[in-house]
Amino acid sequence: MFPILYSFRRCPYAIRARMALCYAEIQVELREVLLKDKPAAMLEASAKGTVPVLVLEDGTVLDESYDVMRWALAQNDPDSWLDDSLVEQIDELVRQNDVEFKPWLDRYKYADRHPEYSAEYYRSQGDLFLQMLETRLQQHAYLLRDTLCFADVAIFPFVRQFAFVDKGWFDSAPYPNLQAWLQRLLLSDLFLAAMAKYPVWKEGDVPQLFPV
Numbered sequence: 001m002f003p004i005l006y007s008f009r010r011c012p013y014a015i016r017a018r019m020a021l022c023y024a025e026i027q028v029e030l031r032e033v034l035l036k037d038k039p040a041a042m043l044e045a046s047a048k049g050t051v052p053v054l055v056l057e058d059g060t061v062l063d064e065s066y067d068v069m070r071w072a073l074a075q076n077d078p079d080s081w082l083d084d085s086l087v088e089q090i091d092e093l094v095r096q097n098d099v100e101f102k103p104w105l106d107r108y109k110y111a112d113r114h115p116e117y118s119a120e121y122y123r124s125q126g127d128l129f130l131q132m133l134e135t136r137l138q139q140h141a142y143l144l145r146d147t148l149c150f151a152d153v154a155i156f157p158f159v160r161q162f163a164f165v166d167k168g169w170f171d172s173a174p175y176p177n178l179q180a181w182l183q184r185l186l187l188s189d190l191f192l193a194a195m196a197k198y199p200v201w202k203e204g205d206v207p208q209l210f211p212v
């Protein structure tokens with residue numbers, strides 16, 4: 001028996017959860033879902049209907065990506081991603097990402113669904129967060145120190161999405177350190193492992209272990 005992870009490959013919340021599981025070397029049974037056709041077993045575990053959902057062997061359900069990451073690192077955190085001295089700063093950065101930046105990212109990405117303002121306006125709002133990250137990355141190679149920590153992994157999938165809405169804009173923005181940070185993470189073994197492709201799960205399938 002393995003914990004079961006309901007996941008969607010491109011979802012930034014699911015990406016950060018999968019990266020944390022890979023890092024902690026925890027194998028799960030991965031069930032790739034379609035957001036427009038969520039499996040009944042997933043909705044029974046968590047009626048919220050968002051991914052990721054991790055169902056532990058004792059039946060405990062974690063349906064917040066932050067909790068999945070924390071759970072994984074509580075099992076194994078070889079590079080101290082959650083160093084005690086960093087936890088407060090990590091939580092504040094993740095809060096800014098999830099609560100402040102993410103809504104602008106959604107509006108920027110789907111500006112046609114939010115015609116009140118232009119895509120450029122939404123981008124300029126999200127850009128404030130990018131500026132803050134750039135300032136941090138002028139001090140260290142990663143957000144809080146010279147090595148990767150929880151905050152980088154929790155935030156990177158969202159910056160990735162923002163960057164790829166208009167890659168030309170992102171590449172010519174005055175953020176050399178953020179561009180280098182994004183590029184390093186895009187090429188990292190951890191991200192590549194987390195982005196392995198699996199077919200959509202259906203009841204009765206042979207369990208797909210992740211990471212393989």
Ligand SMILES: N[C@@H](CCC(=O)N[C@@H](CS)C(=O)NCC(=O)O)C(=O)O
Pocket residue numbers: 008010011012013014035036049050051052063064065066
């Ligand atoms: N706060 C949740 C948010 C998860 C979330 O919103 N995931 C999106 C996909 S990126 C989702 O499942 N949306 C439901 C849907 O589109 O039906 C977490 O951190 O896990």
